[in-house]
Structure formats: C-alpha cells, structure tokens
Amino acid sequence: MEKRVLVVEDEPNISEALRFILTREGWKVDVSADGKSMLGMLQADPPDLLILDLMLPDLSGFDILKVLRAGDGTRELPVLMLTAKGQAADRVEAERLGVTRFMTKPFANAEVIAAVREMTAP
Amino acid sequence: MSFNMLVLTCLAYVLLLFVVASAAERAASEGRAGWLRSPMIYTLSLSVYCTAWTFYGAVGYAARSGLEFMTIYLGPTLVFVGWWVILRKLVRIGRENRVTSIADMISARYGKSNVLGVIVTLLCISAGAPYIALQLQSIAQSFTVFVTDPAGASLAADPVLIAFWVAIGLAFFTIVFGTRTLDANEQHPGVVTAIAVEAVVKLVALLAVGVFVVWFVAAGPSDILTRIDAQALPQWEIQPGRWTGLILLSAIAIICLPRMFQVTVVENTDDQHLATASWAFPLYLFLISLFVLPIAVVGMELMPAGSNPDMFVLTLPLYLGQDGLALLSFLGGFSAATSMVIVASLALATMVSNHIVVPLWLKVRAARNLDSGDMRLLVLSVRRLSISLVLGLGYLYYVITGGSAALAAIGLIAFVGVAQMLPALLGALFWRGASRTGAALGLVMGMGLWFYTLFLPSFGPGVFLSAQVMEAGLFGLSWLRPYSLFGLTTLDPLLHALFWSLLLNVLVFCLGSFLSFPSPMERVQGALFVNIYDRTGPARSWTRPVAEAEDLLPIAQRILGASEGQNFFRAQAALQGKQGFLPDITPEFLEALELTLSGSVGAATAHAMLAQSVGTAVVSVEDLMAVASETAQIMEYSAQLEAKSEELSRTARKLRDANEMLQKLSVQKDAFLSQISHELRTPMTSIRAFSEIMMDSESMSPEERAHFAQIIHDESIRLTRLLDDLLDLSVLEHGQVQLNIGPVQLRELLDKAIRSSESVQASRKFRILRSRDPEGIEIVTDAGRLTQVFINILSNARKYCIADDPQMQIKVRERKGMVEVDFIDNGAGIPRDKQALIFEKFSRLTDSMQAGGAGLGLAICREIMHNLGGDIAYVPGQGGAAFRVTFPRVLAPREVTRRTAKSQAEAAE
Known part of the structure; x- marks a missing residue:
C-alpha cells in the first residue's frame, strides 16, 4: 500500500518542492497550509509521516506537536520538523516535545529524503 | 582750714572707702556676701543718682527757681513707685541675659548688633563727660571755697589743677575696685558697698546742715515757712508745662543714665530688692531734698549778695563759724561727686571696652592672624585704659567750658542726652516689632538733634557753634536755629531740645521699625525680651527639686535609644558602685550624660535639656540660639542625607530602567535577528530545493523547468527586496x-x-x-x-x-x-x-x-x-x-x- 505523508507548510513554493521530491520517492503527498483544519483529520486518519513547519499563520508547530503526542492514534507518528528560524532553543524544545527529526531550512533535498526513509524504515 | 588739712581729710575718707570696699570684696569672694546683697545696700547704692549736683546744685536751683528742683526727684520717685511697669522687666531681662551695660542691653535686644552698641556708647560718653566734668567742678569749687590759709589759697585758686588731681585719684580708685577681677556679670560688690557708705555720708551731711539751719539758725519749721514766703521770688512760680517736662526728663534719666543702669540692673542680685527700693529710694530722695529749700532761703537771707547759691550747703556753715559742720558738708559733697564719678566711669568704661575697643582688637587680631593671648588681661587693661579715658574726657570738658555754667544746667543737658536711649529701650522691653534699623536711626536722629540744639550750644557761642549760627540758624536758615528749631520759640532751650529730639527720635524709630524687616536673631531676642515673664523664672527653677535619675533616663533613652540609654545609666551606676541603672545625680554623672547626649543632639541642646530637667539653670538666649543653630545644622545634614539617598534611589531606578531597556533591546534584537533569519531562509529554501530538483532531474518537461525557474527567480527577487527594505529601514531609523x-x-x-x-x-x-x-x-x-x-x-x-x-x-x-x-x-x-x-x-x-x-x-x-x-x-x-x-x-x-x-x-x- 502506498505510504502517505502530510506536509503542513504555509509557503506554497516550499510545499510544492517537498511534494515534488517526495512524490518522486513514491509517497502520496497531502499539503495543508495551516494547522487547525488538519488536526481533526489527522487524528481520525493518521498519515504514515508528518512534515511540519514551525511557523504557521495560526498555530505553531510546537502546538501541533503537543496535540499529536497527547492523542492516542498519533503518539507514535513520525514527525519531521522543518524550521527557517534555525535557533538552537527551538531544536531543544522540539525534542522535549517528542519530535522525531528536526531540520533547518534551507535543506538539501537528499537529506530530507534520507531522513524520511530512516524514519519510516520498519 | 588749711589746704593740706583738707587734702588729708579727703585722703583719709578715700582710704576709709578703700577699707570698706576691700572688706566687701573679700566677704563676697569668700561667699559671706549675705548682708552685702541686702535690699538696703541695693537701695543705698541707687543714691548714686544724687550727685554733687543734687548735693550742692539743688540748693542753688531752689534759690533760683523755687520748688522746681523737686522735679528732679519726682521723676525717679514715680518710676520707683511704679517699679513693676518698667524697672522689674528691665532688671529681670538684664540679669537673665547677663547684660553688662545699657549699650549691651540695647545691642542684645536688637540682634546683638554691635553698631547699636557703638552708637549707645558714644551717646553715653557724650552725655557722661559733661556730667563727670560737673562733679570735678563741684569738688574743685568746694576746695576753693573751703581753703582759707594763704599758702593753700594760691593752689586752691587754680581749680583746674585740683580737678586734675581729683580725676587722677578717682581713676585710681575706680581702676582698683572696678577692674580688680573680670566678672561675667560685671558685678562689683566692693564698689557697691563703698557707694552705699557714701550714700549714708551725703545724706547725713545734708540732713545735718538742714537741721542746723532749721533749728539753730531759724526757729524751727514754722519760722522757716514764713522765711520762705518772704523770700519767694516771682520766678519761683510753678510753671506746669516746665514741671511736666522736667519730671518726665528725670524719670527718663533714672532709667537711661548709664550709672543708674549699672546699679539698678547690672549690680542687682534679686528682683525682690526692687520691691524694697520702690519705697526706700523715694524716701531717701525725700530726705535728701527735705532741707534744700530751707538752706536756700536762709542762705539767700544771710549770705552776702553775689554769693554762689550752688555752694550754700558749704558756705553757710562756714559763714556761721560751724567749721565741723562745714567739713561734714564738704565730705558729703565729696561723697556725692566721687560715687557718681566712680560708677559712671565704671559703666562707661565697660561700654567702651566691650563695644568699641575689644571688637576692634579682635578684628585687628583676626586680620593679622595673631594668636589668642590672654584675653582676660587684655580686657582688664582695656577697662583700665577706658576708665582713664572717660575721666580724661570729663576733665577735658571741664577745662574747655571753664566750669562757668551753672551746675544744674550741665546735669540737665546730660539728662536730655541719655533720654535719647528711651525709645530704643522701651521698644526693647515692650514692642516685638521694634527693629535694629529703627533703633539705630532713632538713636542717631535723637543724638544729632541733642548735639545741635543743646550740647554744642552749651559750650557757649563761638566754641563749636558760632554766634551767627545761634542767631540766624545753620546756613542762615532761620528754621535751623538751635534754640528754636522749625520756628518753635515758645519753649526754653532745654524743653525745646527734649521735645524735638525725642519726638523725631520716636518717629524715626517707629518708621524704621515698620519699614525694615528684622533678622531672625532680632526676632528671637525680641520675643525673649518682650515675653520675659512667660518663661520659668529663676526663682521657680531654684526652688524646684533637682531631677531624679528616673526623670533623666527617659530623656537619655529618647535621644540615645532605649537600650543604649539604659546601658549608659547602668554603666554610670556601676562606676558609682551601685546596682541597677539609677546612678546618683552627681556633677560628674551630669557631665558625662551631657557629653554623651551632645554626641547625638549637639552640645548646646544637650546643655539646655539637662539644665531644664535638672532645674539648676535658666536657659539663656545664647543657649536657645545655639540650640536653634544646631537644630538647623542637623536638619540641613539630614536634608543632605535625604537628598543623597533620594539621588541614590533615583540613580538605582535609572540603572534599573536602563537595564530593563537593555534587556528589552536585547530581546528585541534577538527577535529581530530571528525574524530576519526566518525571512531570508524562507525564499532561500525554495531556491535551493528547486535548484537541486533541476540539477538532479534529467527527465523534466520544458514547462516544468520553466515553472521551477520562475519560482527561483521570484524568490530571488523577494530576497533582494527584503534586503533592500531592511537597509532602507535602517537608514530611516537612524x-x-x-x-x-x-x-x-x-x-x-x-x-x-x-x-x-x-x-x-x-x-x-x-x-x-x-x-x-x-x-x-x-x-x-x-x-x-x-x-x-x-x-x-x-x-x-x-x-x-x-x-x-x-x-x-x-x-x-x-x-x-x-x-x-x-x-x-x-x-x-x-x-x-x-x-x-x-x-x-x-x-x-x-x-x-x-x-x-x-x-x-x-x-x-x-x-x-x-x-x-x-x-x-x-x-x-x-x-x-x-x-x-x-x-x-x-x-x-x-x-x-x-x-x-x-x-x-x-x-x-
């Protein structure tokens, strides 16, 4: 069965780039530009992987992460967090909240793919 | 009587005074001064008012003007009978402030102004010199009258020389007893006792002559009364205006005369003495004036025409062959003259040295930065010099005027002079609004008018004021004629001068006081003087029980703090070998307590507090002033501290604010950098992702390629614009x-x-x-x-x-x-x-x-x-x-x- 990834990203160009390289890797890619609307759907039918931007217009990536880690169906969901802020404190906070991987923008496409593979390896 | 005999008698008499004065001094220094401090001695010393002028001159006055001489006694009688109005307050203030002279009193009241002290001193010297001259003149005259032997006659014929030796002798006596020691209170028990003896001598002498005249020459009182009626002259008629003026003048004089101030106020040791004096002194005056008119009348009747009535007291017994009585009379006159000269020169010398010489010396010393030598010796030397100076001036006046004027005239001139101090003095006692400026202006104005209208003309035309000025007025202005100022011609020169000088003196004094603003010192002194009775009198504080340690402990605790105060008391008790914390009130303990307290509240305050609590002393004006200045210093100090701590807390607040601002700025800067980082990384992410996609995707449709290239291009532009905006903002902000x-x-x-x-x-x-x-x-x-x-x-x-x-x-x-x-x-x-x-x-x-x-x-x-x-x-x-x-x-x-x-x-x- 085809693996599903959900990309939560408010910059359209970035989500388009992610969609392109992940589709090429054989993923089914869904994109959401803000956090709130995605949360309900996410908990009802969790994807295999979540790629989460830290700075979103409504919620922060941290808020979403907190909700995910509290929900039954999403506690183990691999989450790759991408951020353009690049501050060390953010990485610490993300890890405390249970992020699976943390990467800063701009990223190398190969690194994202490698990380995704690693995170979803059986 | 031979000249030598007379001189010997005088010397013997002075020697007697020496002995009396020495004994009194010794008794006083040994603390056996009880009888010296009696109201009777005080009253007798007041008789220094009765000078040679009274002794000899009153008879002459009576011969010329009848009962008018009584005015000279009525004024003082009124003042003493009504003693509680002015004298009581004067004496109380004088003693509590340790006033040393009338100049000191006035200067102290008006803010311790030495300018006023100098003015008053000069006025007193001006009025005092003629008065002393008057005494010298009367002694010289009495010598001339008395000496009968031809050998002495040539000597006695030169009264100026006699006056010279008398002056020398009196200066010596005054120096010996007036400046033996330096007493803070300026009290001289020896002198006072000698004066009291002299008072008795002159009274006894005059009474003896009177009794002789009434009962031995005439046939008793009724005979005398008929003789008086027979002798009555037209000018004996009582003139109510002149009487009022003269009574007023003599009343003023008894208050203002420097020598009267000396014996009444400075030498006073107890308020209650005044109560005795209030009846005893008028009685003395009554006795001494009792036989004046009989002697005058009998003298006029018996003595050859042209005899000087001023000398009747002496010449009448001589003429009637009563040599013994005449000698007693001579000694009486001598007593009257010497007592006045001694006290007057003592009082004037105190003023001269305290208000003129010592201040000058201190100024010179300060200017030359000299070491402070022995001030006591200096002050004593100055006193001695001043006594010689005052007597010298009196002698000089006598020489200049030639002793021609009638005795009474000279005395009255001096009275008008000293009367100029009355407005300032009464203002000092009763008017808090009286100011230094007003007092000084009034004094100068009164003194100037006195000089111009009475004193200078008294030397006779041509000496100081030319006959032309006397006739036509100064600068030819008729309204400036010395004897009829502003066209006032209805009064005789004496009352004319008294009227104008006192009127303008009072006017200027009041105006000056209203228009000037008193200094703080003046206000404090004014309140203390005027409200002297509001404070606890010394009589009460002496009888109050000495404070107990229980009373002092709370004071000490309030100042030192509860435990420190207690500790101090316990330590002091332990020093005395006592348990607990209540030591005996010993002088050592009080001294230690005062020292400790003064560390906290200042020496003057500590002293004043203890003096009040212990009840052994009255807080003086100086104490209060010192307390006030200390309090001011403490307040200033605490204000400075307050200002400093306020400044410190302000600085701390500023620092805190600056720190907060820096932290805020730091946070803002971090946030800003984080924002910039985010804004830069976002387009770069797209650019990098798509450029990598284009790099590693061989199979890509041209449309796809163009689309990706477009994204890269747009994002590059976005990046550039962002940087442009940042730079623009930076430039604008700065x-x-x-x-x-x-x-x-x-x-x-x-x-x-x-x-x-x-x-x-x-x-x-x-x-x-x-x-x-x-x-x-x-x-x-x-x-x-x-x-x-x-x-x-x-x-x-x-x-x-x-x-x-x-x-x-x-x-x-x-x-x-x-x-x-x-x-x-x-x-x-x-x-x-x-x-x-x-x-x-x-x-x-x-x-x-x-x-x-x-x-x-x-x-x-x-x-x-x-x-x-x-x-x-x-x-x-x-x-x-x-x-x-x-x-x-x-x-x-x-x-x-x-x-x-x-x-x-x-x-x-």
Missing part, C-alpha cells in the same frame, strides 16, 4: 536618510502612486474615489519618499481588501499648515487588537505569499513620515481599513534636523 525636498503638487504624487500600485493583483478591479479639488495644493517635501508611503498603503489595500467590489476613497484636508491624506477602503479593516501592531517590523498579519512582503512596509512608512515631519496612523471606525498620513505642507530644513535628532534619540534608546 535618521541618515538624505531627503530631497522640493515643491510638488500633491495630486501628481497621488497619480503616480496609484499608477505604481496597479501592478499588484492587476487583474482585480479596484476603484479609487478621489476629490480633485483639495488635491491641487502645492506642497514642499521629499516627493519620492511620500510617494513610497502612498504606494505602500495602496498596495496593501489592493492585497488585503477582500470586499466584492473593492474600492478606496482618498480624502485630502489641510489645517494649520499640516496636510492630512486619508486612505479608506471598504474591506474588513484591521481587528482592534492588531491595530497597534501593524506599524511594527515583521508584523505581517496574514499569509505572506499572498501579500508578497516581509512585513516591513508599514514600519518603513512610519519611519518615512517621521523623517518628513509627519506621521501615519490607523484610523479606526471608518468602515474599512483607514490610514491617515499627516505631514507639514511646507517641510522646513529645520524640521528635518529636529526629526533627525529625534530619530537618533529613539535609535539610541
């Missing part, structure tokens, strides 16, 4: 922007801005409503920058206005030199909670891609408007988003610098 100011039409700018903003979402229809008319105004500003602001607002509206039929209204208004341009769209507007944020950096409210900016637009707009001397604000409640841009119609270069400075200040924060 006020380093170069403005290009010039005249331009507002409409042109708006046209240009609207054209430029059309590229944003060009596909959307966007209506702009303008009012052409007001837009036509000419403005002077930086056209490019203002257009930039307009474009930003218009672009934002195009981006964010979500109305179905988006439109914008532009309104232009000008008021008070400022132009307002409102941009109002019909969109949803900006939520109230975000309105304050929109002008901040990176305050993008919605999706950035849609807006295509980094969130710096409005922040830049605000900086631009500040640089243009205006502002941009969000106007709520207009239906949609509404921005108001305000700027001066004509931007002056000055405005630019001010704005720049402000921006720099803001940047510095």
